[in-house]
Amino acid sequence: MSASPLFLPTRRGTVSSSGEGALIRSIRRWLGRSSPPSPRGIGDDCAVVRPARGRELITVDPLVGGVHFDHRTPAREAGAKLLKRNLSDIAAMGGTPRVAVVALALDGRTSLAWLAAFHKGLAREARRHAVLIVGGDVTRLDGSFVATLTLLGEARGRILTRSGSRAGDWIYVTGALGRSLPTGHHHGFEPRLAEGAWLARRAEVRAMMDVSDGLARDLATLTPRGLAPAVYAALVPRRDGASLAEALGDGEDYELVFSVASRSRRPKLEHAWKRAFPRTRLTCLGRFVKAGAVPPDAVTLAEHRGYEHHATA
Amino acid sequence: MSASPLFLPTRRGTVSSSGEGALIRSIRRWLGRSSPPSPRGIGDDCAVVRPARGRELITVDPLVGGVHFDHRTPAREAGAKLLKRNLSDIAAMGGTPRVAVVALALDGRTSLAWLAAFHKGLAREARRHAVLIVGGDVTRLDGSFVATLTLLGEARGRILTRSGSRAGDWIYVTGALGRSLPTGHHHGFEPRLAEGAWLARRAEVRAMMDVSDGLARDLATLTPRGLAPAVYAALVPRRDGASLAEALGDGEDYELVFSVASRSRRPKLEHAWKRAFPRTRLTCLGRFVKAGAVPPDAVTLAEHRGYEHHATA
Numbered sequence: 001m002s003a004s005p006l007f008l009p010t011r012r013g014t015v016s017s018s019g020e021g022a023l024i025r026s027i028r029r030w031l032g033r034s035s036p037p038s039p040r041g042i043g044d045d046c047a048v049v050r051p052a053r054g055r056e057l058i059t060v061d062p063l064v065g066g067v068h069f070d071h072r073t074p075a076r077e078a079g080a081k082l083l084k085r086n087l088s089d090i091a092a093m094g095g096t097p098r099v100a101v102v103a104l105a106l107d108g109r110t111s112l113a114w115l116a117a118f119h120k121g122l123a124r125e126a127r128r129h130a131v132l133i134v135g136g137d138v139t140r141l142d143g144s145f146v147a148t149l150t151l152l153g154e155a156r157g158r159i160l161t162r163s164g165s166r167a168g169d170w171i172y173v174t175g176a177l178g179r180s181l182p183t184g185h186h187h188g189f190e191p192r193l194a195e196g197a198w199l200a201r202r203a204e205v206r207a208m209m210d211v212s213d214g215l216a217r218d219l220a221t222l223t224p225r226g227l228a229p230a231v232y233a234a235l236v237p238r239r240d241g242a243s244l245a246e247a248l249g250d251g252e253d254y255e256l257v258f259s260v261a262s263r264s265r266r267p268k269l270e271h272a273w274k275r276a277f278p279r280t281r282l283t284c285l286g287r288f289v290k291a292g293a294v295p296p297d298a299v300t301l302a303e304h305r306g307y308e309h310h311a312t313a
Numbered sequence: 314m315s316a317s318p319l320f321l322p323t324r325r326g327t328v329s330s331s332g333e334g335a336l337i338r339s340i341r342r343w344l345g346r347s348s349p350p351s352p353r354g355i356g357d358d359c360a361v362v363r364p365a366r367g368r369e370l371i372t373v374d375p376l377v378g379g380v381h382f383d384h385r386t387p388a389r390e391a392g393a394k395l396l397k398r399n400l401s402d403i404a405a406m407g408g409t410p411r412v413a414v415v416a417l418a419l420d421g422r423t424s425l426a427w428l429a430a431f432h433k434g435l436a437r438e439a440r441r442h443a444v445l446i447v448g449g450d451v452t453r454l455d456g457s458f459v460a461t462l463t464l465l466g467e468a469r470g471r472i473l474t475r476s477g478s479r480a481g482d483w484i485y486v487t488g489a490l491g492r493s494l495p496t497g498h499h500h501g502f503e504p505r506l507a508e509g510a511w512l513a514r515r516a517e518v519r520a521m522m523d524v525s526d527g528l529a530r531d532l533a534t535l536t537p538r539g540l541a542p543a544v545y546a547a548l549v550p551r552r553d554g555a556s557l558a559e560a561l562g563d564g565e566d567y568e569l570v571f572s573v574a575s576r577s578r579r580p581k582l583e584h585a586w587k588r589a590f591p592r593t594r595l596t597c598l599g600r601f602v603k604a605g606a607v608p609p610d611a612v613t614l615a616e617h618r619g620y621e622h623h624a625t626a
Contacts, residue, residue: 039474045405045522046370048472057359060414060463062452092358101373103461105418139375144454148416150373150463159361161352209358 004075004117006065006145007109015115016108023138026112030119034126034133047134049099054156059089065145069187075114076121077187083125085212086151087191088254092210094160094200095153097193099134100126103148105141118147129193160200160208160258165224168262169206171231171285173255177215178242180252185239189254196256198276204264211253216304222257223288230298231286248304259288317388317430319378319458320422328428329421336451339425343432347439347446360447362412367469372402378458382500388427389434390500396438398525399464400504401567405523407513408468410506412447413439416461418454431460442506473513473521473571478537481575482519484544484598486568490528491555493565498552502567509569511589517577524566529617531570536601543611544599561617572601 011017018026028035028042035041039048063069063082073081083100090097102122106115126133131151174195180186192210199205211218215236219229238247260269266284273282286298324330331339341348341355351357376382376395386394396413403410415435419428439446444464487508493499505523512518524531528549532542551560573582579597586595599611 038476039406039472044475045402046372046408046466048406048468048474049369049371051365051367051369051467053364056362056364058362058412058414058448058463058465059359060416060448060450060461062416062418062450062461064418064452064454066455067453089358093352093361095359099371101371101463103373103375103463105375105377105459105461135371135373137373137375139377139459140380141377141457141459142379144418144457144459146418146452146454146457146459146461148373148375148418148459148461150371150414150416152371152465153359154364155361159352161361162357163351 004114005071005111006114007107008111013112014108015106015110015112018112027119027136030116031123031133034123036132036134041132041134042136049134052098052152052154054154055159057090057093057095057153057155058150059086060148060150061085061089062146062148073187075117079118079121080125081187082147082149083122083131084189084191086149087129087193088210088212090151090153091191091193091196092208092256093155094158094196095155096197097129097131097151097153099132100149100151101135102133103137105139105146107141107143107145110145158200160205162207162209162222163224164207165222165259165288167227167288167290169259169288170262170266171229171257171259171287173211173215173237173257173283173285175255175281176237176239177211177253177255178239178247178250180250183240186252191254192256195277195280199256199258202269204261204269206259206261208256208258211255211257212251214249214251214305215257216248216301218257219301222259226291227288228291228294229286229301230289230294231301233299235283235285237281237283245304248299248301317427318384318424319427320420321424326425327421328419328423328425331425340432340449343429344436344446347436349445349447354445354447355449360414362447365411365465365467367467368472370403370406370408370466370468371463372399373461373463374398374402375459375461386500388430392431392434393438394500395460395462396435396444397502397504399462400442400506401523401525403464403466404504404506404509405521405569406468406472407509408466408472409510410442410444410464410466412445413462413464414448415446416450418452418459420454420456420458423458471513473518475520475522475535476537477520478535478572478601480540480601480603482572482601483575483579484542484570484572484600486524486528486550486570486596486598488568488594489550489552490524490566490568491560491563492552493563496553499565504567505569508590508593512569512571515582517574517582519572519574521569521571524568524570525564527562527564528570529561529614532614535570535572539604540601541604541607542599542614543602543607544614546612548596548598550594550596558617561614
């Protein structure tokens with residue numbers, strides 16, 4: 001699959017050759033069934049949707065040209081990635097995604113063919129997860145491409161936040177870590193929605209988040225004050241021959257990291273996981289200990305917090 | 314009030330001199346009481362909020378440097394404008410705003426002082442309308458500034474959409490039109506939230522939208538197929554000596570345009586309006602007629618659809 005160029009050298013086939021109204025009509029056509037008619041979708045001042053059931057979850061993540069994708073990323077994959085980054089955040093709380101709005105900031109030279117593929121990739125991913133694209137905006141931006149997607153979800157049962165881990169809790173991670181960019185995992189990944197919802201229903205799981213900025217950094221966020229993670233190098237699941245530094249420091253893993261109560265029956269949890277997700281690896285990396293009591297053979301995670309390309313507030 | 318620069322020539326006092334974690338902490342400090350603690354606000358994978366009551370309204374509008382503000386726009390006003398553009402969309406359906414998320418795409422040279430003022434302006438506007446900023450994201454973007462705000466609202470009673478006008482319906486507009494940029498109205502405006510909610514409760518009001526791309530363009534959107542607006546030049550309320558072309562073609566008025574059923578008692582509506590909003594002008598511009606039956610003395614609106622700086626999908 002060859003990557004089509006984002007910007008074209010001549011006006012033909014670009015955003016600036018299309019009228020503004022025509023561009024919006026094209027976007028709705030590319031989105032297809034993912035784009036319901038207004039006022040439930042694009043076309044009025046606001047989208048009007050049914051309220052969330054249970055609690056409402058909200059997350060926003062952008063896709064910036066040159067930061068989150070480049071000329072090697074197929075446009076369809078870039079479009080899917082915009083939604084998947086946000087789906088991963090809903091997964092990390094154990095929720096279900098519902099509706100999204102997308103704001104595009106575009107250079108006039110942007111290729112309509114590229115944009116078509118981008119939106120088709122976005123729409124396909126939306127359909128797979130029953131997400132509707134209900135609103136949007138298109139603005140001029142010279143020299144760059146910024147797509148910002150806000151995703152709304154709901155959680156009828158328990159949600160898992162980042163806080164609540166205690167001393168002695170076990171630290172688990174799904175899948176494998178590292179080398180997300182060279183392997184294409186950064187756009188090919190599957191958001192862990194089913195896994196997140198399943199984990200939120202397990203009483204022994206205490207806290208959870210997704211791994212997007214590298215495990216070393218993200219695990220610091222999951223660690224309560226006064227504690228430290230004792231993680232062992234040999235236990236870290238590595239993607240595609242990743243080094244330890246890559247597994248701990250690279251970003252964009254989009255896996256789930258979570259803590260499990262120290263006194264829980266781990267074999268029971270692991271057995272139930274295997275039945276529910278036979279193809280998704282689950283690994284215990286270590287546990288939370290009192291700060292200052294990290295065993296000498298554990299990894300010094302502070303040495304691996306290199307990944308800084310973006311921040312989630 | 315002098316405008317502070319968005320980009321600084323040296324690293325000191327810029328985003329790149331601040332750590333990523335420090336920047337997010339600063340943003341939360343600048344937002345103050347508008348930023349509730351996680352998981353109800355910034356700091357977890359998603360924000361967790363109560364569901365909307367009635368129906369949920371969703372809108373997204375960005376603020377792009379050089380498009381929606383420039384070096385003459387005070388940073389506080391730019392921050393307020395980011396929210397107000399979205400408030401105007403909630404107003405246009407008669408809803409009430411609730412919570413917002415903000416995604417920033419920033420150049421490393423962005424001034425922290427500018428960003429502080431921007432967020433303080435945003436927070437002040439949020440407090441005025443009881444809106445909480447519950448989530449955000451910060452990403453790198455070379456050479457530009459893009460802030461994208463998604464606003465969620467609710468409508469417990471009737472909502473007004475853009476459709477539903479009929480032949481003979483009267484066309485009304487709030488406030489005055491034109492010269493939004495030279496007068497500073499494009500950032501100083503007051504979103505018509507109270508007016509929009511009031512109008513949604515009036516049975517004789519049939520359809521409504523906000524005027525953001527110029528009346529001539531927006532009125533085309535409000536016009537049902539088979540009809541045309543018959544608007545009279547002498548009736549168009551003009552801001553600050555605006556010409557007719559400016560009043561009809563300039564963008565960023567952020568007023569409400571709506572239709573009123575032909576058989577309704579207009580003096581009763583206008584009297585009630587004056588009691589409710591004694592300081593807000595209300596003007597009847599003309600009415601919807603059958604296409605092809607526009608009187609020769611009415612304005613030819615198609616000649617005034619010049620404003621193209623952005624599109625709302």
